[in-house]
Amino acid sequence: MMAPNCDESFKPKWAKEIERFLPIKSQFLLYGNVYDVYPASLGGSVATLALSDYVRELLIKRGYSLVVAYDPLVGFSTLHSDEHGLFAKLSGEKPGKDDSVPATLERAAKIASALVSSALGHSALILRFASRLEGLIDEAQMEAFFYRLFRMSIESSPRISPRHDESDGSPKPRYNPIFWIMDKENDLPPWYVLNNPRVHVLPIPRPDNDIRRCIVQAVSPKIAGYAGMEETGRETNLALFRDQTTGLLAGEIAAIAQLAWHERMTFSQIGDAIRRYKLGIQENMWEKLDPEKILNAEAFLGSRVMGQSAAVRHAADILKRSRFNLSGAQFSRFSQRPKGILFLAGPTGVGKTELAKAITELIFGSSTHYIRFDMSEFGSEHANQRLVGAPPGYVGYDVGGELTNAIKQNPFSVVLFDEVEKAHPRILDIFLQILDDGRLTSGRGETVYFSESLIVFTSNLGMFEQLSDGTKRQRVSPDMPYCEIAAKIGEAIDDFFKYKINRPEILNRIGRNVVVFNFIREETAYKIFNRMMENVLFRLDDSYGIKIAFEEDVLRRLAALVCADLSMGGRGIGSNLEAYFMNPIARSLSELADTSSPRGEPYVVRGLRETADGWELDVG
DSSP, rough: OOOHHHHHHTOOOOHHHHHHHHTTTTEEEESTTTTSSEEEETTTTEEEEEEHHHHHHHHTTOOOOOOEEEETEEEEEEEEEETTTTHHHHHHHOOOTSSEEOOOHHHHHHHHHHTOOSSSSSSEEEEGGGGGHHHSSOOHHHHHHHHHHHHHHHHHHHHHSSOOTTTTTTTOOOOOOOEEEEEGGGOHHHHTTTTOTTTEEEEEEEOHHHHHHHHHHHHHGGTTTTTOOOOOEEEEEEEHHHTTTEEEEEEEEHHHHHHHHHHBBBGGGGHHHHHHHHSSSOOTTTTTTHHHHHTTTTHHHHHHSSHHHHHHHHHHHHHHHTTTOOOOTTTTTTTOOOSSEEEEEESSTTHHHHHHHHHHHHHSOOTTTTTTEEEEEEEOOHHHHHOOOTTSSSSSTTOOOOOHHHHHHHHOEEEEEEEESSSHHHHHHHHHHHHHHHHEETTSSOEETTTTOOOEEEEEEEEEEEOOTEEEEOOOOTTTTTHHHHHHHHHHHHHIIIHHHHHHHHHHHHTTEEEOOOOHHHHHHHHHHHHHHHHHHHOOOOOOOOEEEHHHHHHHHHHHHTTTTTTHHHHHHHHIIIIIHHHHHHHHHHHTTSOOOTTTEEEEEEEOOOOOEEEEEEEE
Protein backbone atom coordinates (compact mmCIF):
# COMPACT_ATOMS: atom_id res chain seq x y z
CA MET A 1 0.00 0.00 0.00
CA MET A 2 0.96 3.66 -0.26
CA ALA A 3 3.53 4.80 2.26
CA PRO A 4 2.17 7.74 4.32
CA ASN A 5 5.28 9.83 3.60
CA CYS A 6 5.09 9.33 -0.16
CA ASP A 7 4.83 13.07 -0.85
CA GLU A 8 7.99 13.92 1.08
CA SER A 9 9.96 10.85 0.00
CA PHE A 10 9.17 11.19 -3.69
CA LYS A 11 8.97 14.97 -3.92
CA PRO A 12 10.44 16.08 -7.26
CA LYS A 13 13.73 17.94 -7.29
CA TRP A 14 12.11 21.06 -8.74
CA ALA A 15 9.56 21.15 -5.87
CA LYS A 16 12.36 20.98 -3.31
CA GLU A 17 14.11 23.85 -5.11
CA ILE A 18 11.00 26.01 -4.92
CA GLU A 19 10.86 25.52 -1.16
CA ARG A 20 14.58 26.18 -0.80
CA PHE A 21 14.59 29.37 -2.90
CA LEU A 22 11.42 31.06 -1.61
CA PRO A 23 13.54 33.31 0.70
CA ILE A 24 15.96 34.38 -2.09
CA LYS A 25 14.06 34.34 -5.41
CA SER A 26 11.15 36.59 -6.26
CA GLN A 27 9.99 34.78 -9.41
CA PHE A 28 10.09 31.25 -10.76
CA LEU A 29 9.89 30.12 -14.38
CA LEU A 30 8.48 26.58 -14.64
CA TYR A 31 8.62 25.03 -18.09
CA GLY A 32 8.59 21.65 -19.77
CA ASN A 33 6.18 18.99 -18.52
CA VAL A 34 3.77 21.57 -17.13
CA TYR A 35 0.47 19.95 -18.16
CA ASP A 36 1.04 16.70 -16.26
CA VAL A 37 -0.20 15.77 -12.78
CA TYR A 38 1.96 15.34 -9.68
CA PRO A 39 1.51 13.24 -6.51
CA ALA A 40 0.78 15.13 -3.29
CA SER A 41 -0.10 13.91 0.19
CA LEU A 42 -3.49 15.29 1.24
CA GLY A 43 -5.15 14.19 4.45
CA GLY A 44 -3.14 11.00 4.75
CA SER A 45 -3.78 9.84 1.17
CA VAL A 46 -2.10 10.63 -2.12
CA ALA A 47 -3.84 12.69 -4.80
CA THR A 48 -2.66 13.66 -8.28
CA LEU A 49 -2.76 17.42 -8.78
CA ALA A 50 -2.29 19.78 -11.70
CA LEU A 51 0.87 21.91 -11.53
CA SER A 52 -0.80 25.09 -10.20
CA ASP A 53 -2.61 23.08 -7.49
CA TYR A 54 0.60 21.25 -6.60
CA VAL A 55 2.45 24.57 -6.21
CA ARG A 56 -0.46 25.82 -4.10
CA GLU A 57 -0.03 22.88 -1.69
CA LEU A 58 3.70 23.55 -1.43
CA LEU A 59 3.02 27.16 -0.53
CA ILE A 60 0.25 26.36 1.99
CA LYS A 61 2.67 24.11 3.88
CA ARG A 62 5.13 27.01 3.96
CA GLY A 63 2.58 29.33 5.56
CA TYR A 64 1.31 31.31 2.56
CA SER A 65 -2.02 33.01 3.28
CA LEU A 66 -3.13 33.69 -0.28
CA VAL A 67 -2.45 31.88 -3.55
CA VAL A 68 -3.98 33.38 -6.69
CA ALA A 69 -3.89 32.16 -10.29
CA TYR A 70 -4.14 34.31 -13.41
CA ASP A 71 -5.35 32.92 -16.74
CA PRO A 72 -5.04 35.26 -19.77
CA LEU A 73 -8.64 34.47 -20.81
CA VAL A 74 -10.43 33.89 -17.48
CA GLY A 75 -8.62 36.37 -15.29
CA PHE A 76 -7.83 35.94 -11.58
CA SER A 77 -9.11 33.13 -9.36
CA THR A 78 -8.32 32.34 -5.74
CA LEU A 79 -6.69 28.94 -5.22
CA HIS A 80 -6.23 29.40 -1.46
CA SER A 81 -7.07 32.07 1.11
CA ASP A 82 -6.82 32.04 4.90
CA GLU A 83 -9.31 34.87 5.17
CA HIS A 84 -12.54 35.41 3.28
CA GLY A 85 -12.21 38.38 0.96
CA LEU A 86 -8.44 38.66 1.37
CA PHE A 87 -7.85 38.84 -2.38
CA ALA A 88 -10.52 41.54 -2.74
CA LYS A 89 -8.90 43.49 0.10
CA LEU A 90 -5.50 43.39 -1.63
CA SER A 91 -6.61 43.93 -5.21
CA GLY A 92 -9.61 46.18 -4.74
CA GLU A 93 -11.57 43.85 -7.05
CA LYS A 94 -14.81 42.10 -6.14
CA PRO A 95 -14.89 38.48 -7.41
CA GLY A 96 -17.82 37.27 -9.46
CA LYS A 97 -20.11 34.36 -8.60
CA ASP A 98 -17.45 31.89 -9.71
CA ASP A 99 -14.84 33.60 -7.53
CA SER A 100 -12.99 34.92 -10.61
CA VAL A 101 -11.92 38.44 -11.50
CA PRO A 102 -11.66 39.21 -15.24
CA ALA A 103 -8.80 41.57 -15.92
CA THR A 104 -7.00 43.10 -18.86
CA LEU A 105 -3.25 42.65 -19.00
CA GLU A 106 -2.72 46.20 -17.75
CA ARG A 107 -5.04 45.64 -14.81
CA ALA A 108 -3.40 42.25 -14.19
CA ALA A 109 -0.02 43.94 -13.80
CA LYS A 110 -1.44 46.32 -11.15
CA ILE A 111 -3.01 43.46 -9.21
CA ALA A 112 0.26 41.50 -9.45
CA SER A 113 2.06 44.50 -7.97
CA ALA A 114 -0.42 44.60 -5.07
CA LEU A 115 0.09 40.92 -4.36
CA VAL A 116 3.90 41.11 -4.56
CA SER A 117 4.05 44.04 -2.13
CA SER A 118 1.34 42.76 0.26
CA ALA A 119 2.06 42.97 3.98
CA LEU A 120 -1.10 41.02 4.91
CA GLY A 121 0.61 37.64 5.08
CA HIS A 122 2.54 35.93 2.35
CA SER A 123 0.89 35.90 -1.08
CA ALA A 124 1.76 34.18 -4.35
CA LEU A 125 0.65 34.62 -7.95
CA ILE A 126 0.66 31.78 -10.49
CA LEU A 127 0.55 32.85 -14.16
CA ARG A 128 -1.02 29.90 -15.99
CA PHE A 129 -0.77 29.35 -19.76
CA ALA A 130 1.67 32.26 -19.99
CA SER A 131 3.00 30.93 -23.32
CA ARG A 132 -0.42 31.70 -24.85
CA LEU A 133 -0.10 35.45 -24.28
CA GLU A 134 1.51 35.95 -27.69
CA GLY A 135 -1.59 34.82 -29.54
CA LEU A 136 -4.05 36.85 -27.43
CA ILE A 137 -2.65 40.37 -27.36
CA ASP A 138 -0.52 42.63 -29.51
CA GLU A 139 3.25 42.78 -29.11
CA ALA A 140 3.31 46.20 -27.46
CA GLN A 141 0.93 45.15 -24.67
CA MET A 142 2.88 41.98 -24.09
CA GLU A 143 6.22 43.80 -23.88
CA ALA A 144 4.74 46.30 -21.42
CA PHE A 145 3.42 43.46 -19.25
CA PHE A 146 6.78 41.68 -19.28
CA TYR A 147 8.60 44.90 -18.40
CA ARG A 148 6.35 45.73 -15.44
CA LEU A 149 6.74 42.24 -13.96
CA PHE A 150 10.47 42.37 -14.68
CA ARG A 151 10.68 45.50 -12.51
CA MET A 152 8.77 43.71 -9.77
CA SER A 153 11.31 40.86 -9.82
CA ILE A 154 14.11 43.38 -9.22
CA GLU A 155 12.43 45.82 -6.82
CA SER A 156 10.44 43.46 -4.57
CA SER A 157 11.91 42.37 -1.25
CA PRO A 158 11.35 39.46 1.12
CA ARG A 159 9.20 39.99 4.17
CA ILE A 160 8.23 38.19 7.37
CA SER A 161 4.60 37.13 7.54
CA PRO A 162 2.73 38.39 10.63
CA ARG A 163 0.36 35.42 10.35
CA HIS A 164 2.54 32.30 10.17
CA ASP A 165 5.82 31.38 11.80
CA GLU A 166 8.23 28.60 10.97
CA SER A 167 7.73 25.27 12.70
CA ASP A 168 10.87 25.89 14.77
CA GLY A 169 9.46 29.19 16.06
CA SER A 170 11.90 31.43 14.16
CA PRO A 171 10.13 33.41 11.41
CA LYS A 172 12.13 33.86 8.22
CA PRO A 173 11.59 36.42 5.47
CA ARG A 174 10.23 35.18 2.16
CA TYR A 175 9.20 36.77 -1.11
CA ASN A 176 5.67 37.00 -2.36
CA PRO A 177 6.61 35.13 -5.52
CA ILE A 178 5.28 35.06 -9.07
CA PHE A 179 5.29 31.71 -10.87
CA TRP A 180 5.43 31.70 -14.67
CA ILE A 181 4.10 28.42 -16.10
CA MET A 182 5.32 28.14 -19.69
CA ASP A 183 5.80 25.54 -22.39
CA LYS A 184 9.43 26.43 -23.15
CA GLU A 185 12.15 28.40 -21.40
CA ASN A 186 12.49 30.85 -24.30
CA ASP A 187 8.79 31.78 -24.16
CA LEU A 188 9.97 34.53 -21.80
CA PRO A 189 12.16 37.17 -23.51
CA PRO A 190 15.87 36.41 -23.03
CA TRP A 191 16.45 39.79 -21.37
CA TYR A 192 13.93 38.88 -18.67
CA VAL A 193 15.98 35.97 -17.33
CA LEU A 194 19.52 36.75 -18.48
CA ASN A 195 21.66 37.92 -15.53
CA ASN A 196 18.54 38.40 -13.42
CA PRO A 197 19.44 36.94 -9.98
CA ARG A 198 15.84 37.16 -8.77
CA VAL A 199 14.37 34.74 -11.35
CA HIS A 200 14.89 31.01 -10.85
CA VAL A 201 14.41 28.83 -13.93
CA LEU A 202 13.18 25.31 -13.24
CA PRO A 203 12.60 22.66 -15.90
CA ILE A 204 9.78 20.23 -15.09
CA PRO A 205 10.88 16.80 -16.38
CA ARG A 206 8.83 13.72 -17.10
CA PRO A 207 8.30 11.58 -14.00
CA ASP A 208 11.33 9.58 -12.93
CA ASN A 209 11.25 6.07 -11.46
CA ASP A 210 10.41 7.27 -7.93
CA ILE A 211 7.53 9.48 -9.07
CA ARG A 212 6.16 6.67 -11.24
CA ARG A 213 6.34 4.32 -8.25
CA CYS A 214 4.36 6.82 -6.18
CA ILE A 215 1.72 7.29 -8.89
CA VAL A 216 1.45 3.55 -9.55
CA GLN A 217 0.95 2.82 -5.86
CA ALA A 218 -1.67 5.56 -5.66
CA VAL A 219 -3.81 4.46 -8.62
CA SER A 220 -3.42 0.67 -8.47
CA PRO A 221 -5.83 0.07 -5.53
CA LYS A 222 -8.65 1.40 -7.74
CA ILE A 223 -8.20 -1.52 -10.17
CA ALA A 224 -10.31 -4.63 -9.60
CA GLY A 225 -8.51 -7.55 -8.02
CA TYR A 226 -5.77 -5.45 -6.39
CA ALA A 227 -6.92 -5.92 -2.79
CA GLY A 228 -7.44 -9.68 -3.08
CA MET A 229 -4.14 -10.44 -4.81
CA GLU A 230 -1.38 -12.23 -2.93
CA GLU A 231 1.48 -10.01 -1.79
CA THR A 232 4.04 -11.58 -4.16
CA GLY A 233 1.77 -11.23 -7.20
CA ARG A 234 0.84 -7.69 -6.23
CA GLU A 235 4.47 -6.60 -5.95
CA THR A 236 5.27 -8.26 -9.28
CA ASN A 237 2.46 -6.41 -11.04
CA LEU A 238 3.33 -3.12 -9.35
CA ALA A 239 6.88 -3.51 -10.69
CA LEU A 240 5.51 -4.36 -14.14
CA PHE A 241 3.22 -1.29 -14.02
CA ARG A 242 6.14 0.96 -13.04
CA ASP A 243 8.69 -0.44 -15.48
CA GLN A 244 6.43 -0.58 -18.54
CA THR A 245 5.36 3.04 -18.08
CA THR A 246 8.89 4.38 -18.41
CA GLY A 247 8.73 7.56 -20.47
CA LEU A 248 5.00 8.10 -19.89
CA LEU A 249 3.53 11.06 -18.09
CA ALA A 250 1.99 10.69 -14.65
CA GLY A 251 -1.39 11.57 -16.13
CA GLU A 252 -0.99 8.74 -18.62
CA ILE A 253 -0.28 6.29 -15.79
CA ALA A 254 -3.51 7.38 -14.11
CA ALA A 255 -5.28 7.01 -17.48
CA ILE A 256 -4.10 3.38 -17.73
CA ALA A 257 -5.74 2.65 -14.38
CA GLN A 258 -8.95 4.31 -15.65
CA LEU A 259 -8.78 2.25 -18.86
CA ALA A 260 -8.46 -0.96 -16.84
CA TRP A 261 -11.45 0.06 -14.72
CA HIS A 262 -13.62 0.98 -17.70
CA GLU A 263 -12.81 -2.24 -19.59
CA ARG A 264 -13.35 -4.39 -16.47
CA MET A 265 -9.78 -5.65 -16.38
CA THR A 266 -8.21 -6.97 -13.20
CA PHE A 267 -4.87 -5.95 -11.73
CA SER A 268 -3.37 -9.23 -12.94
CA GLN A 269 -4.06 -7.95 -16.50
CA ILE A 270 -2.26 -4.63 -15.99
CA GLY A 271 0.36 -5.52 -18.64
CA ASP A 272 -2.42 -5.91 -21.21
CA ALA A 273 -3.96 -2.60 -20.10
CA ILE A 274 -0.60 -0.84 -20.65
CA ARG A 275 -0.28 -2.44 -24.09
CA ARG A 276 -3.77 -1.31 -25.05
CA TYR A 277 -3.04 2.23 -23.91
CA LYS A 278 0.29 2.46 -25.74
CA LEU A 279 -0.86 0.85 -28.97
CA GLY A 280 -4.43 2.13 -28.96
CA ILE A 281 -5.84 -1.27 -29.96
CA GLN A 282 -7.41 -4.13 -28.07
CA GLU A 283 -6.64 -7.20 -30.16
CA ASN A 284 -3.26 -8.91 -29.84
CA MET A 285 -2.49 -10.32 -33.29
CA TRP A 286 0.27 -12.56 -31.93
CA GLU A 287 -2.07 -14.28 -29.49
CA LYS A 288 -4.65 -14.73 -32.25
CA LEU A 289 -2.22 -16.58 -34.52
CA ASP A 290 -3.36 -20.07 -35.39
CA PRO A 291 -1.09 -22.47 -33.44
CA GLU A 292 -1.21 -24.86 -36.37
CA LYS A 293 0.20 -22.15 -38.65
CA ILE A 294 3.09 -21.47 -36.30
CA LEU A 295 3.77 -25.19 -35.88
CA ASN A 296 4.06 -25.56 -39.66
CA ALA A 297 5.84 -22.22 -40.19
CA GLU A 298 9.04 -23.80 -41.46
CA ALA A 299 7.21 -25.80 -44.14
CA PHE A 300 5.20 -22.76 -45.27
CA LEU A 301 8.22 -20.43 -45.45
CA GLY A 302 10.28 -23.12 -47.18
CA SER A 303 7.67 -23.43 -49.91
CA ARG A 304 8.03 -19.72 -50.62
CA VAL A 305 11.81 -19.34 -50.16
CA MET A 306 13.58 -22.28 -51.77
CA GLY A 307 17.06 -23.53 -51.01
CA GLN A 308 17.53 -21.41 -47.84
CA SER A 309 16.90 -23.91 -45.07
CA ALA A 310 19.03 -22.07 -42.46
CA ALA A 311 17.19 -18.75 -42.98
CA VAL A 312 13.79 -20.43 -43.02
CA ARG A 313 14.50 -22.36 -39.81
CA HIS A 314 15.73 -19.23 -38.00
CA ALA A 315 12.68 -17.22 -39.09
CA ALA A 316 10.34 -20.03 -37.97
CA ASP A 317 12.05 -20.13 -34.56
CA ILE A 318 11.50 -16.37 -34.13
CA LEU A 319 7.81 -16.72 -34.96
CA LYS A 320 7.38 -19.54 -32.45
CA ARG A 321 9.26 -17.56 -29.81
CA SER A 322 7.13 -14.48 -30.48
CA ARG A 323 3.91 -16.46 -30.29
CA PHE A 324 4.72 -17.25 -26.65
CA ASN A 325 5.99 -13.71 -25.88
CA LEU A 326 9.55 -14.89 -25.15
CA SER A 327 11.35 -12.18 -27.15
CA GLY A 328 13.76 -10.35 -24.84
CA ALA A 329 12.65 -12.40 -21.82
CA GLN A 330 16.29 -13.21 -20.98
CA PHE A 331 16.97 -9.51 -20.31
CA SER A 332 13.80 -8.58 -18.44
CA ARG A 333 10.56 -10.21 -17.38
CA PHE A 334 8.81 -7.17 -18.84
CA SER A 335 10.84 -6.65 -22.00
CA GLN A 336 9.42 -4.23 -24.58
CA ARG A 337 11.80 -5.26 -27.35
CA PRO A 338 10.44 -6.04 -30.82
CA LYS A 339 8.86 -9.46 -31.29
CA GLY A 340 11.80 -10.50 -33.43
CA ILE A 341 14.86 -9.26 -35.32
CA LEU A 342 16.26 -10.72 -38.53
CA PHE A 343 19.34 -9.51 -40.38
CA LEU A 344 19.30 -11.24 -43.77
CA ALA A 345 22.58 -11.09 -45.69
CA GLY A 346 23.86 -12.72 -48.82
CA PRO A 347 23.81 -12.57 -52.64
CA THR A 348 21.21 -10.62 -54.56
CA GLY A 349 18.06 -12.35 -55.73
CA VAL A 350 18.23 -15.31 -53.35
CA GLY A 351 15.01 -14.66 -51.38
CA LYS A 352 15.79 -12.16 -48.61
CA THR A 353 12.89 -9.83 -49.40
CA GLU A 354 10.73 -12.81 -50.33
CA LEU A 355 11.24 -14.25 -46.84
CA ALA A 356 9.96 -11.00 -45.30
CA LYS A 357 6.89 -11.20 -47.55
CA ALA A 358 6.33 -14.86 -46.66
CA ILE A 359 6.52 -14.08 -42.93
CA THR A 360 4.00 -11.28 -43.43
CA GLU A 361 1.62 -13.59 -45.28
CA LEU A 362 1.92 -16.23 -42.57
CA ILE A 363 1.09 -13.74 -39.81
CA PHE A 364 -1.39 -11.41 -41.49
CA GLY A 365 -2.70 -13.45 -44.40
CA SER A 366 -1.32 -11.05 -47.02
CA SER A 367 2.22 -10.65 -48.33
CA THR A 368 1.67 -6.90 -48.89
CA HIS A 369 0.97 -6.09 -45.22
CA TYR A 370 4.57 -5.18 -44.42
CA ILE A 371 6.19 -1.72 -44.09
CA ARG A 372 9.20 -1.34 -46.37
CA PHE A 373 11.96 1.27 -46.46
CA ASP A 374 14.60 1.29 -49.18
CA MET A 375 17.60 2.47 -47.16
CA SER A 376 19.48 3.57 -50.28
CA GLU A 377 17.14 6.60 -50.14
CA PHE A 378 18.59 7.57 -46.75
CA GLY A 379 22.21 8.11 -47.71
CA SER A 380 22.40 11.71 -46.46
CA GLU A 381 22.92 12.61 -42.82
CA HIS A 382 19.67 14.54 -42.45
CA ALA A 383 17.47 11.95 -44.16
CA ASN A 384 16.48 10.67 -40.71
CA GLN A 385 13.90 13.47 -40.70
CA ARG A 386 11.96 11.43 -43.23
CA LEU A 387 11.79 8.55 -40.77
CA VAL A 388 11.05 10.37 -37.50
CA GLY A 389 9.91 13.81 -38.71
CA ALA A 390 11.47 17.26 -38.69
CA PRO A 391 12.30 18.84 -35.31
CA PRO A 392 10.24 21.79 -33.98
CA GLY A 393 10.65 24.97 -36.00
CA TYR A 394 11.49 23.22 -39.30
CA VAL A 395 9.34 22.72 -42.36
CA GLY A 396 7.26 19.56 -42.08
CA TYR A 397 7.36 19.45 -38.27
CA ASP A 398 3.58 18.98 -38.06
CA VAL A 399 3.58 16.07 -40.54
CA GLY A 400 5.60 13.54 -38.55
CA GLY A 401 7.95 10.85 -39.85
CA GLU A 402 7.23 8.07 -42.33
CA LEU A 403 8.38 5.35 -39.92
CA THR A 404 6.80 6.73 -36.76
CA ASN A 405 3.51 7.46 -38.53
CA ALA A 406 3.38 3.96 -40.04
CA ILE A 407 3.99 2.23 -36.69
CA LYS A 408 1.55 4.51 -34.90
CA GLN A 409 -1.16 3.55 -37.39
CA ASN A 410 -0.30 -0.16 -37.41
CA PRO A 411 1.89 -1.37 -34.53
CA PHE A 412 1.40 -5.04 -35.53
CA SER A 413 3.69 -5.04 -38.56
CA VAL A 414 6.65 -6.58 -40.28
CA VAL A 415 9.04 -3.67 -40.86
CA LEU A 416 11.57 -4.25 -43.67
CA PHE A 417 14.69 -2.09 -43.96
CA ASP A 418 16.09 -3.05 -47.37
CA GLU A 419 19.84 -2.73 -48.14
CA VAL A 420 20.53 -1.23 -44.75
CA GLU A 421 24.27 -0.75 -45.38
CA LYS A 422 23.50 2.01 -47.91
CA ALA A 423 22.02 4.32 -45.26
CA HIS A 424 24.10 7.04 -43.62
CA PRO A 425 25.64 5.83 -40.31
CA ARG A 426 23.77 8.56 -38.42
CA ILE A 427 20.51 7.12 -39.74
CA LEU A 428 21.41 3.73 -38.29
CA ASP A 429 21.58 5.25 -34.81
CA ILE A 430 17.78 5.26 -34.58
CA PHE A 431 17.91 1.46 -34.53
CA LEU A 432 19.67 1.55 -31.14
CA GLN A 433 16.48 2.71 -29.46
CA ILE A 434 14.19 0.52 -31.58
CA LEU A 435 16.11 -2.71 -30.97
CA ASP A 436 16.84 -2.12 -27.29
CA ASP A 437 13.76 -0.33 -25.91
CA GLY A 438 11.21 -1.10 -28.60
CA ARG A 439 10.23 2.54 -28.99
CA LEU A 440 11.07 5.64 -30.96
CA THR A 441 10.22 9.31 -30.44
CA SER A 442 9.14 11.37 -33.42
CA GLY A 443 10.13 14.97 -34.13
CA ARG A 444 6.78 16.02 -32.66
CA GLY A 445 7.65 14.36 -29.35
CA GLU A 446 5.24 11.43 -29.83
CA THR A 447 6.48 8.00 -28.78
CA VAL A 448 5.63 4.98 -30.92
CA TYR A 449 6.19 1.40 -29.85
CA PHE A 450 7.75 -1.50 -31.77
CA SER A 451 7.03 -4.13 -29.12
CA GLU A 452 4.53 -5.87 -31.42
CA SER A 453 6.61 -5.53 -34.60
CA LEU A 454 9.01 -7.87 -36.36
CA ILE A 455 12.10 -6.02 -37.63
CA VAL A 456 13.82 -7.35 -40.77
CA PHE A 457 17.04 -5.97 -42.27
CA THR A 458 18.45 -7.04 -45.62
CA SER A 459 22.00 -6.45 -46.80
CA ASN A 460 24.46 -7.37 -49.55
CA LEU A 461 27.46 -6.82 -47.28
CA GLY A 462 30.38 -9.17 -47.89
CA MET A 463 29.65 -9.92 -51.53
CA PHE A 464 32.47 -7.71 -52.79
CA GLU A 465 35.59 -6.13 -51.38
CA GLN A 466 37.28 -2.97 -52.60
CA LEU A 467 40.92 -3.25 -53.59
CA SER A 468 43.60 -0.61 -53.07
CA ASP A 469 43.31 0.58 -56.69
CA GLY A 470 39.59 1.30 -56.22
CA THR A 471 38.34 -1.72 -58.13
CA LYS A 472 36.04 -4.33 -56.62
CA ARG A 473 36.58 -8.05 -56.41
CA GLN A 474 33.98 -10.68 -55.65
CA ARG A 475 34.53 -11.92 -52.11
CA VAL A 476 32.33 -15.02 -52.31
CA SER A 477 31.29 -17.15 -55.28
CA PRO A 478 28.80 -19.97 -56.00
CA ASP A 479 31.57 -22.58 -56.12
CA MET A 480 32.26 -22.11 -52.38
CA PRO A 481 30.56 -24.33 -49.80
CA TYR A 482 27.89 -22.64 -47.71
CA CYS A 483 29.95 -22.72 -44.50
CA GLU A 484 32.72 -20.69 -46.16
CA ILE A 485 30.24 -18.21 -47.65
CA ALA A 486 28.61 -17.70 -44.23
CA ALA A 487 31.98 -17.17 -42.55
CA LYS A 488 33.22 -14.61 -45.10
CA ILE A 489 29.97 -12.63 -45.11
CA GLY A 490 29.85 -12.75 -41.31
CA GLU A 491 33.37 -11.29 -41.15
CA ALA A 492 32.40 -8.52 -43.57
CA ILE A 493 29.34 -7.60 -41.47
CA ASP A 494 31.50 -7.46 -38.34
CA ASP A 495 34.07 -5.24 -40.08
CA PHE A 496 31.36 -2.92 -41.42
CA PHE A 497 29.67 -2.22 -38.09
CA LYS A 498 32.74 -2.34 -35.84
CA TYR A 499 35.35 -0.54 -37.93
CA LYS A 500 33.92 1.09 -41.04
CA ILE A 501 30.98 2.96 -39.45
CA ASN A 502 32.08 2.51 -35.80
CA ARG A 503 28.68 1.24 -34.63
CA PRO A 504 29.42 -2.07 -32.84
CA GLU A 505 26.50 -1.41 -30.50
CA ILE A 506 24.04 -1.88 -33.38
CA LEU A 507 25.55 -5.27 -34.22
CA ASN A 508 25.42 -6.17 -30.54
CA ARG A 509 21.68 -5.49 -30.45
CA ILE A 510 21.11 -7.60 -33.56
CA GLY A 511 22.92 -10.41 -31.77
CA ARG A 512 22.76 -13.95 -33.18
CA ASN A 513 20.01 -13.00 -35.61
CA VAL A 514 22.31 -12.54 -38.63
CA VAL A 515 21.27 -15.13 -41.24
CA VAL A 516 23.43 -15.63 -44.32
CA PHE A 517 21.67 -16.82 -47.48
CA ASN A 518 23.24 -19.29 -49.84
CA PHE A 519 23.65 -18.85 -53.59
CA ILE A 520 20.88 -20.32 -55.72
CA ARG A 521 22.13 -23.80 -56.62
CA GLU A 522 21.16 -25.72 -59.76
CA GLU A 523 18.61 -27.96 -58.07
CA THR A 524 16.91 -24.96 -56.43
CA ALA A 525 17.06 -23.00 -59.69
CA TYR A 526 14.97 -25.61 -61.51
CA LYS A 527 12.40 -25.51 -58.70
CA ILE A 528 12.21 -21.72 -59.01
CA PHE A 529 11.89 -22.07 -62.80
CA ASN A 530 8.97 -24.47 -62.41
CA ARG A 531 7.24 -22.16 -59.92
CA MET A 532 7.64 -19.13 -62.19
CA MET A 533 6.46 -21.05 -65.25
CA GLU A 534 3.38 -22.19 -63.34
CA ASN A 535 2.60 -18.55 -62.49
CA VAL A 536 2.91 -17.44 -66.12
CA LEU A 537 0.76 -20.29 -67.49
CA PHE A 538 -1.87 -19.70 -64.81
CA ARG A 539 -2.05 -16.00 -65.73
CA LEU A 540 -2.60 -16.81 -69.42
CA ASP A 541 -5.28 -19.37 -68.63
CA ASP A 542 -7.02 -17.35 -65.93
CA SER A 543 -7.04 -14.00 -67.76
CA TYR A 544 -7.43 -15.05 -71.41
CA GLY A 545 -8.42 -18.72 -71.41
CA ILE A 546 -5.20 -19.57 -73.23
CA LYS A 547 -3.61 -22.90 -72.34
CA ILE A 548 0.02 -23.66 -73.17
CA ALA A 549 1.70 -27.08 -73.31
CA PHE A 550 5.30 -28.05 -74.14
CA GLU A 551 6.97 -30.86 -75.93
CA GLU A 552 9.24 -32.46 -73.35
CA ASP A 553 12.58 -31.74 -75.00
CA VAL A 554 11.60 -28.10 -75.62
CA LEU A 555 10.75 -27.59 -71.94
CA ARG A 556 14.06 -29.16 -70.89
CA ARG A 557 16.00 -26.87 -73.25
CA LEU A 558 14.07 -23.81 -72.07
CA ALA A 559 14.79 -24.69 -68.43
CA ALA A 560 18.50 -25.15 -69.18
CA LEU A 561 18.69 -21.75 -70.91
CA VAL A 562 16.83 -19.93 -68.15
CA CYS A 563 18.90 -21.53 -65.37
CA ALA A 564 22.28 -21.33 -67.12
CA ASP A 565 23.40 -18.14 -65.32
CA LEU A 566 22.61 -18.08 -61.60
CA SER A 567 24.81 -15.12 -60.66
CA MET A 568 21.75 -12.86 -60.24
CA GLY A 569 19.73 -15.39 -58.26
CA GLY A 570 15.99 -15.72 -58.54
CA ARG A 571 15.58 -12.32 -60.15
CA GLY A 572 18.03 -13.38 -62.86
CA ILE A 573 15.96 -16.52 -63.49
CA GLY A 574 12.89 -14.32 -63.85
CA SER A 575 14.69 -12.00 -66.29
CA ASN A 576 15.87 -14.95 -68.37
CA LEU A 577 12.35 -16.38 -68.43
CA GLU A 578 11.12 -13.09 -69.87
CA ALA A 579 13.75 -13.15 -72.62
CA TYR A 580 13.50 -16.84 -73.58
CA PHE A 581 9.76 -17.47 -73.12
CA MET A 582 7.48 -14.60 -72.11
CA ASN A 583 8.45 -12.17 -74.89
CA PRO A 584 8.39 -14.86 -77.65
CA ILE A 585 5.06 -16.34 -76.45
CA ALA A 586 3.51 -12.88 -76.33
CA ARG A 587 4.55 -12.26 -79.96
CA SER A 588 3.33 -15.69 -81.05
CA LEU A 589 -0.05 -15.29 -79.36
CA SER A 590 -0.47 -11.83 -80.91
CA GLU A 591 0.07 -13.36 -84.36
CA LEU A 592 -2.41 -16.15 -83.54
CA ALA A 593 -5.02 -13.77 -82.15
CA ASP A 594 -7.42 -14.35 -85.07
CA THR A 595 -7.08 -18.14 -85.05
CA SER A 596 -8.44 -19.88 -82.01
CA SER A 597 -7.13 -23.21 -80.81
CA PRO A 598 -9.62 -26.08 -80.68
CA ARG A 599 -11.95 -25.75 -77.67
CA GLY A 600 -10.33 -27.17 -74.56
CA GLU A 601 -7.05 -27.99 -76.30
CA PRO A 602 -3.84 -26.08 -75.53
CA TYR A 603 -1.36 -24.40 -77.84
CA VAL A 604 1.75 -26.57 -77.99
CA VAL A 605 5.28 -25.16 -77.94
CA ARG A 606 7.19 -27.43 -80.36
CA GLY A 607 10.42 -25.52 -80.84
CA LEU A 608 12.71 -22.79 -79.50
CA ARG A 609 15.32 -21.08 -81.68
CA GLU A 610 17.56 -18.04 -81.60
CA THR A 611 17.35 -15.52 -84.46
CA ALA A 612 19.05 -12.24 -85.25
CA ASP A 613 16.11 -10.44 -83.63
CA GLY A 614 16.03 -12.58 -80.50
CA TRP A 615 14.40 -15.82 -79.43
CA GLU A 616 11.36 -17.30 -81.17
CA LEU A 617 8.96 -20.11 -80.32
CA ASP A 618 7.32 -22.55 -82.68
CA VAL A 619 3.73 -22.55 -81.37
CA GLY A 620 0.78 -24.34 -82.92
